[in-house]
Amino acid sequence: METLDHLLSGLAAAMTLKYLAFALAGCVFGTLVGVLPGVGPAAGTAILIPITFNLDPAGAIIMLSAIYYGAMYGGTITSVLLNVPGEAASVITCIEGYQMARQGRGGAALGIAAIGSFIGGTVAVIALVVVAAPLAALALKFGPPEFFALMLFGLCLVTGLAGRSLVAGILMTIAGLLISLIGIDPVRGAPRFTFGMPELYDGLGFIPVVMGLFGIGEILATAEKPYREVIKTNLRDIWPNRQEWKSSIGAIGRGTGIGFFLGLIPGVGSIIPTFMSYILEKRISKHPEKFGTGVIEGVAGPETANNAYANAAMVPLLTLGIPSSPTIAVLMGAFIINGLTPGPFLFTEKPVLVWTIIASFFIGNVMLLILNLPLVGLWAKILEVPYQYVVVGTLLFCVIGAYSINSSVFDVWVMLGFGVIGYLLRKLDYPLAPFVLGLILGPQLEKSLRTSLEMSAGDFMIFLTRPITVTLLVLSIVVLVVSALNLAPSQIREATDD
DSSP, X not given: OHHHHHHHHHHHHHTSHHHHHHHHHHHHHHHHHHHSTTTHHHHHHHHHGGGGTTSOHHHHHHHHHHHHHXXXXXXXXXXXXXSSOSSGGGTTHHHHHHHHHHTTOHHHHHHHXXXXXXXXXXXXXXXXXXXXXXXXXXXXXXXXXXXXHHHHHHHHHHHHHSSSOHHHHXXXXXXXXXXXXXXXXXXXXXXXXXXXXXXXTTOSOHHHHHIIIIIIHHHHHHHTSOOOOOOOOOOSOXXXXXXXXXXXXXXXXXXXXXXXXXXXXXXXXXXXXXXXXHHHHHHHOSOGGGTTSOXXXXXXXXXXXXXXXXXXXXXXXXXXXXXXXXXHHHHHHHHHHTTXXXXXXXXXXXXXXXXXXXHHHHHHHHHHHHHHTTTHHHHHHHTTSOHHHHHHHHHHHHHHHHHHHHTOHHHHHHHHHHHHHHHHHHHTTOOSHHHHHHHHHHHHHHHHHHHHHHHTTTOGGGGTSSHHHHHHHHHHHHHHHHHHTTOSOGGGGSOOOO
């Protein structure tokens, strides 16, 4: 009953004109980010963080969260009409959605994707409301050793699932952790790894780094790909017919379950639920041979799983302070920039704020349904904008955003440098997710480790005498061993740069 009271008060706050405007702006920006190939939710969220600096914390998080799940909606449009995924999670939608567009049924594909996304996202938010408070209450019983083991487990999951090579994942995790050490030592108060440069005393700025890795890096990688012509298809008839509804209802239900439960696991990434949903639909279908020719349940299931995952991925962030993907890591950075620490204490220290943010997810899903059904033709027109204009505009926005953080040219150079690094890492097939999560979790991991050792007078046995800590450490080892033995299916070992 207390949870319902908190939700209703949060909904009342989220329904104010100011927060409705922030949610609408985020949904529009997010859909635009998803529609434009080569940007993606992580890049879009990172690039747009600077415009939230003058907003109050709740408004900033509401807008950035809406950009995240809005991009999940928008990525479907390019997958169906261009056969190019707007973001990683929409890769699987290209298979059936593009074939439907070629048959003149692109409107139905986009319609069922929007409806399934709305259902999956809304159900996931309802489940988030149910599980968030109990999980946060459980996490309040964690001490520094448990939090250290939990964050280590999250890093191991990301490292094991984020790429084709475990070695590459480990190297990227270590690189992210090392970069996070730059700055002032939190215990001794002395500079470390700064090489005498005052600009590095506060460490490398998180925003310039992720804007470079995802924004500049993604633009450079996409610019070398050939342009694809937009399929001319019927976008007026977006409401599925009776047979299409009959085929899609079960897929939407199964996609919701898959997306939500996988969203609770840090490190899984948004591409995995969509692949699993598609594989499941093909396996249980009475006509699996038709998959690949424009089967509507091959669009409905993955797109539902995609948005159910996006909303469920907020559970580990809000309750445990563990980001489950690069985009969620960017959101976590936005929390920290606004003076908020995601985790169980957020529910006790800032209950009004956290429940306002959760309530805004309901509103955002409704807004996205309205934006994507009647206005799908308008979004399709944006695809006809010459890509060189998109590139120049995005680069300009990145430079202005990086400079505006501290009015520092040094931050611009950091962004450009990491843009080149991000491009090279993509070319070499190194996953970015472990790097970003290592960069975000590094300071918290170090703090938990040092606090734990202070509690035990330097005795590492403190991690082996607490049941929860031992369990998480054993699970971390199991994840790495399984990944090393290549026991996981190849579909769930793809890079997850969402």
